[in-house]
Amino acid sequence: MNSADFRRHAHDLVDWMADYLDGVEEFPVKAPVRPGEIAGRLAGSPPHAGEPMATILADFRSVILPGMTHWQHPSFFAYFQANSSRPSVLAEMLTATLGAQCMMWETSPAATELEGRMLEWLRQMIGLPEGFVGSIQDTASTATLCAILAARERASAHGVGMGVGVGVNETGMNDSGVLTAYCSVEAHSSVEKNVKIAGLGRANLRQISVGDDFGMLPADLDRAIEADLAKGCRPACVVATVGTTGVSGFDPLRAIGEVCRKHDVWLHVDAAWAGNALVLPEMRWMIDGVELADSFVFNPHKWLFTNFDCSAFYVRNPAEFVRVFDILPEYLKTRDGSSVTNYRDWGIQLGRRFRALKLWFVIRSYGVEGLQQLIRSHIEMAHSLAEDIEMAEDFELLRPPVLSLLCFRFRPQGADEQSLDEINERLLQTINDSGKLYVTHTRINGTYAIRFVVGQTSTEPRHVREAWTRIQDLARDLWPAGRSAPD
Numbered sequence: 001m002n003s004a005d006f007r008r009h010a011h012d013l014v015d016w017m018a019d020y021l022d023g024v025e026e027f028p029v030k031a032p033v034r035p036g037e038i039a040g041r042l043a044g045s046p047p048h049a050g051e052p053m054a055t056i057l058a059d060f061r062s063v064i065l066p067g068m069t070h071w072q073h074p075s076f077f078a079y080f081q082a083n084s085s086r087p088s089v090l091a092e093m094l095t096a097t098l099g100a101q102c103m104m105w106e107t108s109p110a111a112t113e114l115e116g117r118m119l120e121w122l123r124q125m126i127g128l129p130e131g132f133v134g135s136i137q138d139t140a141s142t143a144t145l146c147a148i149l150a151a152r153e154r155a156s157a158h159g160v161g162m163g164v165g166v167g168v169n170e171t172g173m174n175d176s177g178v179l180t181a182y183c184s185v186e187a188h189s190s191v192e193k194n195v196k197i198a199g200l201g202r203a204n205l206r207q208i209s210v211g212d213d214f215g216m217l218p219a220d221l222d223r224a225i226e227a228d229l230a231k232g233c234r235p236a237c238v239v240a241t242v243g244t245t246g247v248s249g250f251d252p253l254r255a256i257g258e259v260c261r262k263h264d265v266w267l268h269v270d271a272a273w274a275g276n277a278l279v280l281p282e283m284r285w286m287i288d289g290v291e292l293a294d295s296f297v298f299n300p301h302k303w304l305f306t307n308f309d310c311s312a313f314y315v316r317n318p319a320e321f322v323r324v325f326d327i328l329p330e331y332l333k334t335r336d337g338s339s340v341t342n343y344r345d346w347g348i349q350l351g352r353r354f355r356a357l358k359l360w361f362v363i364r365s366y367g368v369e370g371l372q373q374l375i376r377s378h379i380e381m382a383h384s385l386a387e388d389i390e391m392a393e394d395f396e397l398l399r400p401p402v403l404s405l406l407c408f409r410f411r412p413q414g415a416d417e418q419s420l421d422e423i424n425e426r427l428l429q430t431i432n433d434s435g436k437l438y439v440t441h442t443r444i445n446g447t448y449a450i451r452f453v454v455g456q457t458s459t460e461p462r463h464v465r466e467a468w469t470r471i472q473d474l475a476r477d478l479w480p481a482g483r484s485a486p487d
């Protein structure tokens with residue numbers, strides 16, 4: 001492709017992008033396709049000769065787009081959003097154009113220095129104490145893996161000076177004894193996955209009970225650690241969650257942090273989604289005690305209008321953390337050596353995308369105040385929906401929103417408890433098949449619940465009101481009053 005063609009197609013695409021974002025509401029939120037349907041429309045083998053861009057773009061529209069779920073749709077209330085924004089998209093265009101690989105300072109000084117500054121901005125914005133130093137990771141899953149690996153090194157340190165670097169990294173798992181990890185039963189699945197990957201073993205992950213408010217019970221954590229110590233295990237890591245994925249529970253950080261301090265256990269805080277709401281000063285209660293944590297992660301790609309992927313990961317002791325990951329082969333040695341930050345030493349992969357640029361664009365374009373307003377509006381919409389649900393006689397609010405996540409179910413008169421799960425499962429499918437909105441589900445103490453999160457960039461109160469009207473209509477169509485069970 002020559003420069004003139006690139007320019008022409010790029011201009012056309014920018015128009016397409018603007019139209020798409022303006023009109024995304026017209027698409028079915030959840031892709032209405034069956035497994036294999038899109039694959040069936042793709043060529044089985046690569047083309048031998050190059051094809052014109054016009055053909056490729058036409059296929060993008062006719063083959064790919066119908067198989068996309070539209071995450072930027074204002075009626076996307078499923079999972080957690082991956083909300084983006086126009087400023088973020090502009091930055092991603094520049095990042096793609098620069099095509100830089102930002103593994104170390106020398107390979108793009110501005111990328112490294114901007115990343116450092118953006119993580120410092122975010123730290124101030126969310127009220128994380130001074131001293132926490134951050135880096136951008138692709139996802140919270142990766143950040144939590146890094147935290148568990150660092151915790152593993154601390155807990156397995158042995159030999160001269162007990163310094164990090166003479167733990168499992170050096171000697172393998174053989175000499176480490178049994179290392180244990182802890183999280184609540186409501187913690188994200190990435191904790192279990194990472195405990196497996198890090199070599200601790202799933203059998204050595206203790207899942208601690210939660211109280212009525214879905215927060216981890218610190219006394220149970222303390223007992224579990226004591227019991228492991230009595231057995232000769234080495235407790236390595238506690239993962240506390242701020243805003244659990246299923247029902248938005250909040251682990252009490254201060255009490256958990258005190259247990260961790262008492263037993264010298266690494267405390268990692270997973271605030272993947274809820275951490276974004278910390279831009280609101282009135283929400284800082286969520287991280288009371290965070291100064292006791294060793295590491296902390298939240299995802300601007302979930303709820304801070306920054307394109308996936310972008311996860312902000314902080315550690316309290318960067319020197320200890322970097323020792324777990326740093327490595328310096330001859331071909332990566334540079335003149336500036338240790339006087340600069342080389343983010344390749346801050347995680348698993350060597351190569352790194354330039355992700356800080358989109359944060360810079362988003363934060364400057366909205367301003368902290370603009371970001372606060374949007375997040376506050378999502379929280380208000382969720383609370384107003386909760387009030388409507390509470391007023392409807394045939395619906396039951398199962399988890400009121402603390403932030404902007406709530407859970408409920410349809411409870412038609414006359415339906416017995418056993419059939420309610422099935423009724424709500426079928427209702428969920430009907431809602432999503434409508435293409436007008438997208439919601440997901442969870443289980444609360446075993447009960448099937450429809451889970452609804454407000455957090456899309458372009459969601460307005462009318463989208464939530466329309467969603468609620470539609471949910472009621474679909475429910476009452478499926479089970480008119482007086483019916484006792486689904487067909």
Ligand SMILES: *Cc1c(COP(=O)(O)O)cnc(C)c1O
Nearest residue numbers: 139140141188244245270272273
């Ligand atoms: C979404 C989520 C994750 C995983 O996030 P990724 O960035 O996709 O890895 C981890 N923990 C919690 C609490 C989450 O809600």
